[in-house]
Amino acid sequence: MKINGDVLRQGVQKALMIVLIILILFMLFYIERFSKVGRLINYSGYARGATQRIVKLELVGRSDPELLDRINKIIDGMWNGSEELNIPKIDEKNFRDKLSIQTQYWENLSKDILDLKQAKGEDKKKLTDEVIKESEEYFDMANATVYAAEDYSESLAAQMGILEIILALVAVGITGLVILDFSDKQNLLNLTKNLGKKAYIDAHTGLPNKSRCEEVFNGTEIVGDNVCCVMFDLNGLKKVNDTLGHVTGDMLIKGFADILKRSVRGNDFIGRYGGDEFAAVIYDAGDNNLCRIFDRIKGNVNKFNEANPGMNLSFAYGYSSACGREGCTMLQLLKEADANMYCNKSDMKKNGGQCYCRK
Structure with missing residues (x-):
């Protein structure tokens, strides 16, 4: 018609x-x-x-x-x-x-x-x-x-x-x-623009999805000196899904996504890279700026856990910075951040679950 x-x-x-x-x-x-x-x-x-x-x-x-x-x-x-x-x-x-x-x-x-x-x-x-x-x-x-x-x-x-x-x-x-x-x-x-936006938005968290993350991180151009890539991963999500159900696991994922939105600055990038993995690009990433961002995330996670006593939101992260280096690409920083995040996750298991900065 x-x-x-x-x-x-x-x-x-x-x-x-x-x-x-x-x-x-x-x-x-x-x-x-x-x-x-x-x-x-x-x-x-x-x-x-x-x-x-x-x-x-x-x-x-x-x-x-x-x-x-x-x-x-x-x-x-x-x-x-x-x-x-x-x-x-x-x-x-x-x-x-x-x-x-x-x-x-x-x-x-x-x-x-x-x-x-x-x-x-x-x-x-x-x-x-x-x-x-x-x-x-x-x-x-x-x-x-x-x-x-x-x-x-x-x-x-x-x-x-x-x-x-x-x-x-x-x-x-x-x-x-x-x-x-x-x-x-x-x-x-x-409508086309909205569909285009929806094609790059994760429906559950409202963050850019894996397709958009890949566009951001698969670039081969040289990044600026003050750019930093961060990888986040929720701890024990499989256990939560198995014991408390996938609904609770989805609530943890959504809760952590909201925390990242509140904690990361508006001009920085944050996206859902996978099931329980999140990736961020921090611009103007001096040590002080990074520490303030990580402190805000940890503080908001503590508030979340206090407000939801039946849940235990925990995460590991690692980052890689182009500061003081030449010829870095976004893909290179992502791989380094991902490796550092897994090292941090391994260290947390050894140290009783304590989350600390891993570079």
Whole structure:
């Protein structure tokens, strides 16, 4: 089910991406159309105002043929489109209907304006009144064209607003899926890290296990001058298991592991090397530091035994230091510490179980 869910999520994400691309293309189309309509509104307003101006100029006997020619070009461009004036052709029905009425009326008005230049006497007076009347009517028609263009612009803006909402929803959906993917990958990464950590952790004691110890101690690189390796071994654990049971033996192992955690410094290494064997790497291992660590371990062992009178936690240890020596490896120190630990265990048997430092 998890795989199917992931596949479904990826399919939805791809579909949303396709929808997003399509919506963006539509948005670009509307933006371009909106820009064109904006220019058209400007030209419509210009044609409306310029017509009033040219009528006024003709009435006072000041012709402006260039302005008249520009009005003709603008109105023709509004109807057919004009590359010269960068006027788009808009096919929106309401706008085309209003523009058609304005264009036809402009043909009559522009003809009368030209005739007004040649008229004289009573004819000029009658034509002047006619041009004034027509210019007022034309102004209303031009207004209707501008309003139609503005209505179309508002319609485009409304459609763009809907597209923006859909775009936002799709973007939120994609973002949510990306966040989920990232979260899943992060969880998987954390799970992998945790599994990696668990693979190197002894479940019973919580210390690094034998695999991790082997990685630490099997290195062939030369260690620093102040590094020390220590091996610990619990005494008489087999006898405890045989007489008191494995549960008690496990309690001794767990108890000693907790003691080592409390006694060894945080920057040092301590791990469970085998069943009842523990290995440590002590850095900055001067004699005073080592003695303090060993004293803390012995003191904590005494406290453990006092708190658990039915048990007798006892251990042997040996260590080997690279101090004052050249070319020591971690593996070499481990072997030496292990040998010294067994010597210490043998000496303890001869001395009634007394634990002392064995180097």
